[in-house]
Amino acid sequence: MERDQPSGLAELAAAVTRARVPGLEDLYFERRAESLWHLAAGRVVAREASLHEGAAARRDGLLLSGDGLDRTVLAGLLGIASRSLPSFSVPHFPEPPSLGDALSEPPAGWTGVRWRWSWAAALTGRKAVTITRPQLAEVTLADGQRALFCWPPDAGTLPESPVGRTVDDARPGKARVLLAPAAAAVLLHELVGHPLEGDLLLHGASPWSGRIGECIMQLPLSVTDDPTRFDLPGGFSSDDEGTAAAPRPLLAEGVLAGALADRRTAERLGVEPGNARRAGVHSPPRPRISNLLATANCALPEPPRTDAAIEVLALASGTLEPASGLLLLRVRTAFSLRRGTRRRVLAPFTLVGTVASVTGGLLAAAQPSDRGAEPGWCAKDGEVVPTGGLAPWLLIEGLEVR
């Protein structure tokens, strides 16, 4: 946690406390700078820049938000006179980095690179906490797919493109599937991360509601949400309610071990807060995933290709339908395997399974746990936050190709 005395935020927090705004829960400020390079054939053809700032107040169950970050805006949100607030300063927008310095030669298949910097602060009671996050790099590929990194973008972690190779349709039906680390990270994001978000647990919108402490899989997989990893896109120094970031174990060797919570859900769940994230000033904080790190005891030294019929390198998206427990994984890049060797590129298809079939069908994990471009931007009720993931290779049976 970082206190920002020279900025005047502490004095501002004290003044807000003195103003005794009825029902005030907290104040949140954010500044965000973005730079977008449009690319064609590895060359920059256009640039855009944008600067955003705004503030939000939670009062009596109401989220009031506005663009702009000065005393007039804050006073309007708080319903007080602006003269009752002291002057304060926030960091200047930084100059965008040079794309050329970050990337000597952008790959020809990239159509855009976006850089994002953000700074935020949460004022709760007399406390002012500034929030730092890693700078982000979003890469847009020719097919419209987006990949998210910490700045600078890393072409080496994107899955290989099968463009130009023979494409077959995957055979419908049950298949034993090997998920590469990036795809496995998406699976665990949907299977473990989202369903352990406190609001979903409390609303019965999770298959894991009321099951903390239960063993849900035989594979000794452990998953931790870790916002302190600033090398991954979901990192932050404090959450968006001002609670200091800390790793949160969610699954310990197959046993449900914890939940992601903001202040509102923490007490009811009997866990600590610290996982509140906002999509921006106009969205309220909610329990969200930051970076999910998965490890497995007894992981195999190599991916077990001989045991799988399909190797999935990248997913376009994943969805868990909470009521039916249906998990849908939309496969973007995959190969058919024969005797451990890649045979054909497969056209995009959907893998479908139930929570029970997937957790029961996890057969093996293998090294390396590697950083892939996925999971990336995570949407919940249309509110989008950056997330990261690290996962081992996973061998699963029980998923159905459709």
Next chain:
Amino acid sequence: MRASDDLLMAAIHSASEELSGKGVRFEVFARLGESVRLSCGASGTLERRSSREFGVGCRVSGGGRAGFGAASGGGARAGRAAARAALGVMLPAGDPIPPRSVLGANGTSLSHDFPDGEKLAAILGDVVARVSGGRHGVTPVQARVLAGTSAAALATGEGFHALATAGGAVMELLVAPPEGPWRHFHFAAQAVLDLDPAAIAERVLETALLATRGRQPERQLADVLLAPPVAAPIVEALVQYLTAASDKNREVRVSGAWHLTDDRLGPEGLLPIPWDGEGLPARRIELIRREKVGERLATWELAHRLGGRPGGAVRPSYRHPPAAGPANLVVHPDPSTTQSNLLGRLANGFYLAVPAGTVRVDAAEGRFGVHAAAVALQDGKPAAAHPLVELRGSFRRLLAGLLAVGADSESFSLGCAVTTPSLLVRRLEIA
């Protein structure tokens, strides 16, 4: 003049002042959006949001270079920041800003009142009560209503100046049927009072109970009847595809049943506006008609470079420069075709009632896919329910295979406004 106009003018003025004398042509766009959103979860707790978004976007061009910058914040300060940002990112490029001679407005904006939070809460409560009551076993998981107004101003360094206002309301419901997947419903209207709680509740209950249990169908090619909520996002995806497609991919066989326009001028559709994203007068753009793909949506620069007519620019936010894209899509209905006519013509196939998730598009292959709740029909009668099927197909097949359209038009607020009736399409893939 209203307070919003003062703010817009201050931003336009400060940006113009910053850019004047810099040897560039410029265009300044400012927008103020105010909205109220209420949501009610399973616990019955009402969450309220009130937001005010204001920002400015500037395009600049000169000396064979062009740039775009945007900024949010207080009026004049945001204008200056956006102007400086645009000047700071100029790169060698053609001039994207239309000449003064082509700019203008067509029609006037509708006036919109700022939504009344109490009325919104009453409508939301009414819908939730209607959906919750009864012995049908359907439970609302989450209900949301969002209503807002926006005011936008556009000015160029050559003296063009225009104002427009817009408004609308959206209601979304996530409901849990007694069994099977949760269902998401979306309703949109030009004003809050146009949302009819009784009609919304009736539609939600009827559709939520339609396909609660059933097996997965075999993968097959089948005729499909797409209800308006399923058709709308597919129509939007089709237009996005056609906007970016090569000329060759636009020269395809098209069914005579298609009549699709971007009705920017209104009065059809949800969101008429007097000028496009670059300040060209709004007009009706015929996208598909008389068995042909018609005009391509284009910005002025694109039309100038590739041929065609400009006027197809949209600007969903001040954060982005204008781009070619749909604004107010209307699939023209056939008033003589009732839904029972369409079901009769379907005979054997699938009726897709409500989507589950978004439409996925593979632009390179010209294909789309969407999950939905479906009922299989045989000899015109319901034969099986399927809680979740995947509809897949190519846009080429969608264009050629439209057999008929219904008369049951509904409007949706998606990436753009879409108004469409049910669509009966031959031989798409069901999985």
